[in-house]
Amino acid sequence: MSYPGMKDLKLKESVIFERSREGRRGYSLPEEDLKGAENILPAELRRTDLDLPELSEVDVVRHYTRLSTYNYSLDHGFYPLGSCTMKYNPKINEKLVRNPQFTELHPETPAPYAQGTLKIMFEMQRMLAEIGGFAACTLNPSAGAHGEYTGIGIIRSYFDKIGDKKRKKIIIPDSAHGTNPASCALNGFEVVVLQSDEHGKVNLETLKSLLTDEVAGIMLTNPNTLGVFESDILAITKMVHDAGGLVYGDGANMNALLGVARPGDMGIDVLHYNLHKTFSTPHGGGGPGAGPVGVCEKLVEFLPNPFVVLKDGLYTFNDSDNSMGRVRSFYGNMGVTLKAFIYILEYGKEHLGETAKNAVLNANYIKACLRDYYHLKYKSDTLHEVVFDDSEMPNHITTMDIAKALIDRGYHPPTVYFPLIVHGALMIEPTESESKETLDEFIEAMIDIAETAKTNPENILNAPLNTAVSRPDETLAARKPVLKWQRGE
Amino acid sequence: MRYLPITDKERKEMLDKIGVKSVDDLFSPLPQNVLLKKELNIPSAKSEPELEKMMDELGKKNSGANMLSFLGGGCYKHHCPALVDQMISRSEFYTSYTPYQPEVSQGTLQAIFEFQTMIANLFKMDVANASMYDGATAAAEAVLMSHKIQTKRHKVLIASTVNPQYIQTVRTYTGFVVDSIELLEMDAATGCVAEKELEKIDEDTICVVFQYPNYFGMIENIRRISAVTHEKGALLIPVITETTALGILAAPGDIDADIAVGDGQALGIPVNFGGPGVGLFTCKEKYMRKMPGRLIGQTVDKNGNRCFVLTLSAREQHIKREKATSNICSNQGLMATAASIYLATMGKEGMKEVALMNLKRADYLKNKIEKETPCKVAFKGSNYNEFTILTPGCACCVLKALAEKGILGGIHAKKYYPELENAVIVNTTEIHSYEELDKFVAALKEVTGGAK
Numbered sequence: 030m031s032y033p034g035m036k037d038l039k040l041k042e043s044v045i046f047e048r049s050r051e052g053r054r055g056y057s058l059p060e061e062d063l064k065g066a067e068n069i070l071p072a073e074l075r076r077t078d079l080d081l082p083e084l085s086e087v088d089v090v091r092h093y094t095r096l097s098t099y100n101y102s103l104d105h106g107f108y109p110l111g112s113c114t115m116k117y118n119p120k121i122n123e124k125l126v127r128n129p130q131f132t133e134l135h136p137e138t139p140a141p142y143a144q145g146t147l148k149i150m151f152e153m154q155r156m157l158a159e160i161g162g163f164a165a166c167t168l169n170p171s172a173g174a175h176g177e178y179t180g181i182g183i184i185r186s187y188f189d190k191i192g193d194k195k196r197k198k199i200i201i202p203d204s205a206h207g208t209n210p211a212s213c214a215l216n217g218f219e220v221v222v223l224q225s226d227e228h229g230k231v232n233l234e235t236l237k238s239l240l241t242d243e244v245a246g247i248m249l250t251n252p253n254t255l256g257v258f259e260s261d262i263l264a265i266t267k268m269v270h271d272a273g274g275l276v277y278g279d280g281a282n283m284n285a286l287l288g289v290a291r292p293g294d295m296g297i298d299v300l301h302y303n304l305h306k307t308f309s310t311p312h313g314g315g316g317p318g319a320g321p322v323g324v325c326e327k328l329v330e331f332l333p334n335p336f337v338v339l340k341d342g343l344y345t346f347n348d349s350d351n352s353m354g355r356v357r358s359f360y361g362n363m364g365v366t367l368k369a370f371i372y373i374l375e376y377g378k379e380h381l382g383e384t385a386k387n388a389v390l391n392a393n394y395i396k397a398c399l400r401d402y403y404h405l406k407y408k409s410d411t412l413h414e415v416v417f418d419d420s421e422m423p424n425h426i427t428t429m430d431i432a433k434a435l436i437d438r439g440y441h442p443p444t445v446y447f448p449l450i451v452h453g454a455l456m457i458e459p460t461e462s463e464s465k466e467t468l469d470e471f472i473e474a475m476i477d478i479a480e481t482a483k484t485n486p487e488n489i490l491n492a493p494l495n496t497a498v499s500r501p502d503e504t505l506a507a508r509k510p511v512l513k514w515q516r517g518e
Numbered sequence: 519m520r521y522l523p524i525t526d527k528e529r530k531e532m533l534d535k536i537g538v539k540s541v542d543d544l545f546s547p548l549p550q551n552v553l554l555k556k557e558l559n560i561p562s563a564k565s566e567p568e569l570e571k572m573m574d575e576l577g578k579k580n581s582g583a584n585m586l587s588f589l590g591g592g593c594y595k596h597h598c599p600a601l602v603d604q605m606i607s608r609s610e611f612y613t614s615y616t617p618y619q620p621e622v623s624q625g626t627l628q629a630i631f632e633f634q635t636m637i638a639n640l641f642k643m644d645v646a647n648a649s650m651y652d653g654a655t656a657a658a659e660a661v662l663m664s665h666k667i668q669t670k671r672h673k674v675l676i677a678s679t680v681n682p683q684y685i686q687t688v689r690t691y692t693g694f695v696v697d698s699i700e701l702l703e704m705d706a707a708t709g710c711v712a713e714k715e716l717e718k719i720d721e722d723t724i725c726v727v728f729q730y731p732n733y734f735g736m737i738e739n740i741r742r743i744s745a746v747t748h749e750k751g752a753l754l755i756p757v758i759t760e761t762t763a764l765g766i767l768a769a770p771g772d773i774d775a776d777i778a779v780g781d782g783q784a785l786g787i788p789v790n791f792g793g794p795g796v797g798l799f800t801c802k803e804k805y806m807r808k809m810p811g812r813l814i815g816q817t818v819d820k821n822g823n824r825c826f827v828l829t830l831s832a833r834e835q836h837i838k839r840e841k842a843t844s845n846i847c848s849n850q851g852l853m854a855t856a857a858s859i860y861l862a863t864m865g866k867e868g869m870k871e872v873a874l875m876n877l878k879r880a881d882y883l884k885n886k887i888e889k890e891t892p893c894k895v896a897f898k899g900s901n902y903n904e905f906t907i908l909t910p911g912c913a914c915c916v917l918k919a920l921a922e923k924g925i926l927g928g929i930h931a932k933k934y935y936p937e938l939e940n941a942v943i944v945n946t947t948e949i950h951s952y953e954e955l956d957k958f959v960a961a962l963k964e965v966t967g968g969a970k
Contacts, residue, residue: 045632045862056599056868058875058948066874067766069881070900074737076768080639081866089862090601093855096629097610101622104609110618117521118613121566127603130577135589136792137929139921142582146791149576156560171651171793174835174845182690211835211845215662217694220840258547289545290552309521312615313852314626315648315812317794333690354690358592358654358683358781359792371573377563380519382554386541387522393544394532410547432619442619447836464523465532496621498825506817506829510806512645513635514816 042095049082111444111456114306122368136359140345147344162293163323176301176320177212186331186353196245229255229407246275254448256411266296285413288382308369319365387461402479419453424486428453433492438474587926590945594784627826631814633858642771643800648812649849650797653781658691664725672697679732682934709734709897723752735904744773765873777801786860796853810844875948876903904945913940919965
């Protein structure tokens with residue numbers, strides 16, 4: 030068939046190289062005689078071939094427009110991916126950061142000619158420190174995991190400076206994100222796993238048994254990945270501090286506390302934010318994000334270089350001699366930071382706390398409405414998210430099947446099979462962006478799945494039925510990796 | 519607040535269902551003494567028109583954005599075809615997340631699979647990953663990866679002509695992991711790694727990291743570095759920060775690179791004060807399973823249709839935790855998509871054409887500066903779109919005087935190389951007209967005290 034097949038208004042689209050036609054062009058550059066220009070370079074430095082497609086502008090636009098329709102996005106509908114905080118991405122942010130006065134500013138521009146952006150950076154360093162209860166904040170890290178890397182690097186630099194060479198271990202609860210242990214390993218720390226107790230929390234006795242003079246600190250997500258707040262937080266941070274350690278806060282779940290309480294006030298020494306979670310910047314299909322890190326007073330000198338200071342009325346960059354070093358080129362994902370800046374100012378001091386309050390309300394409403402239909406392993410009170418599981422599902426229906434059945438019902442599935450301490454976890458985070466009727470419709474879909482699982486399990490086991498692609502063979506993909514398009518397929 | 523849809527009436531209904539009296543009750547697990555009692559010290563809420571006005575005013579303070587700029591140094595102003603931003607502004611791309619559920623993420627998955635293909639082809643390497651944060655972190659991860667491959671070796675060699683911010687980032691990431699990091703110093707005449715320095719490459723060398731075109735714009739003796747590196751069994755890691763150069767320059771694959779990294783900002787992404795760009799990471803197939811970062815692979819679904827999924831995730835943190843190849847758990851998805859759209863739009867002819875336009879402009883500007891001003895070209899050899907000049911007297915004063923005339927004349931190399939007191943790194947791309955290049959030379963002539 031040569032005509033485009035149609036399903037749900039989606040047009041079939043090949044891999045872009047398959048659209049290529051020799052001699053076609055899609056670009057526009059000034060006319061210029063370039064004959065012989067290549068001879069400026071000696072022949073041995075030149076390449077002889079370049080395998081890229083040849084396309085018209087229309088080809089490219091149709092290709093990417095069609096591909097875009099294969100995505101379910103936040104602007105399509107409810108996207109309750111737990112721990113990812115898929116809140117609405119305000120359009121005004123997108124518009125304002127495209128101002129060429131920001132996009133066309135080169136990072137090596139001398140400070141006097143870049144005062145607008147430098148002022149925003151200075152203000153963001155200050156506001157993010159204030160929101161988290163910290164002394165200072167760096168904007169350099171480019172993502173949450175990069176923030177973790179940076180924060181743990183700051184802890185490493187601190188112990189190096191005070192000459193405490195023994196502290197090579199970091200305690201991490203078993204409910205933590207995989208990035209936590211990986212970020213510690215990348216910094217040369219050994220990970221000590223703390224088993225959560227029957228409430229899904231850190232048990233003080235367990236913690237006590239792990240705290241030695243070899244422990245550099247603990248990495249804590251609070252509320253944790255079950256959405257459970259560590260009520261003993263003040264005792265935890267005190268115990269760790271008394272044992273000579275530092276407390277790292279993973280800010281992945283900061284949306285539960287935003288404007289309501291501050292990690293710094295609870296004794297957290299270092300914390301990374303995820304601007305793409307808590308501060309509404311879009312996730313972009315996987316990035317770019319930004320992971321600023323806030324620190325308490327005694328860790329300020331170890332922040333990565335550079336940071337922005339105000340000196341004699343001029344915003345400019347400065348370095349610290351005791352810095353952990355540079356963690357990337359230039360100063361972070363400024364385009365992302367700008368969006369978060371606008372977001373904070375739109376809420377302002379009057380409204381910022383309403384985000385957390387509505388997010389927690391929404392999550393608890395879903396929990397209340399679904400707890401009779403789905404199993405809850407941990408019964409503790411929760412804040413911004415709730416973790417159900419598949420342990421009471423009939424007919425061998427698993428979490429994966431429930432996720433796929435949700436797709437048929439018009440939703441992006443929740444986070445699945447995480448946290449690892451809940452077998453078959455279904456982690457739902459609605460955020461504050463959703464209206465009650467959106468939540469009610471989702472609840473209805475979840476109840477429908479629970480009922481259908483009993484009466485017509487095939488409908489769930491074969492899901493998704495309404496998508497062009499269904500249950501890709503992931504084993505095949507890993508066994509015989511095809512990581513780039515090859516001619517002649 | 520316009521982004522908060524729950525009405526007071528609905529809130530009441532929801533609280534009733536939950537079985538609590540107020541929203542504050544939901545926060546009862548928090549110790550009461552940590553609840554914020556006072557307003558945060560941040561500004562008051564602003565409406566949309568007020569936000570527009572504020573950002574407009576702040577933007578005006580970035581006067582550098584409007585100046586005639588010759589700044590490069592790892593971030594390049596190229597023409598960005600209009601369709602790139604139009605396409606990545608589709609909210610199906612920018613408001614979705616990691617393609618965890620392939621049935622509803624084929625758009626992102628296919629776009630990134632194509633990105634991997636285009637980057638692998640541009641670099642002429644076997645495989646490219648789904649991207650890293652930026653070029654500097656890609657270089658750091660490449661060194662860490664080579665350290666895991668070359669377990670019996672102890673020394674990392676990195677050319678001093680690599681972008682200094684990349685060197686600093688590599689030091690941060692690997693300084694406490696590898697036994698030693700040594701620099702390959704440059705030859706003062708060529709601005710490239712000195713031939714004698716290649717003697718440092720030995721049987722204990724893990725990898726050799728170098729950049730071409732290098733920080734001074736010069737193209738290293740790439741085939742010679744490759745030969746010596748491989749002769750000693752070390753891994754060859756070229757870094758490309760100006761990716762459009764690969765429209766004309768020999769690719770990392772042409773010099774038998776083992777791992778090749780770079781930054782894709784030059785591929786249709788605005789300078790944006792240094793981020794977001796997109797880190798590029800490629801390697802030989804035999805090292806594929808040691809790579810950091812996400813990978814998209816082709817497969818079939820249950821009905822036999824071609825489709826794409828996240829793959830080889832057994833390397834990654836969510837499975838391997840502290841034993842993962844890296845802690846990275848995202849990529850620069852939207853920026854990778856932008857770079858792909860750019861490459862698809864330019865195509866193989868456009869990439870060559872852009873590269874030649876850059877090459878020709880830099881050659882023109884370099885010769886004209888040498889001929890018509892008292893400045894000298896600092897180094898002998900080949901360059902792409904960036905080169906280094908020596909000003910007579912204080913370079914700082916020259917750059918200041920140029921800035922007063924609305925020209926950002928280049929990067930003062932002294933910032934990172936104290937011995938290069940009067941060296942300025944100058945970049946030009948296809949966005950400059952020849953009239954603008956002439957204007958720059960005339961201004962430079964004026965501020966450096968007239969004709970040669």
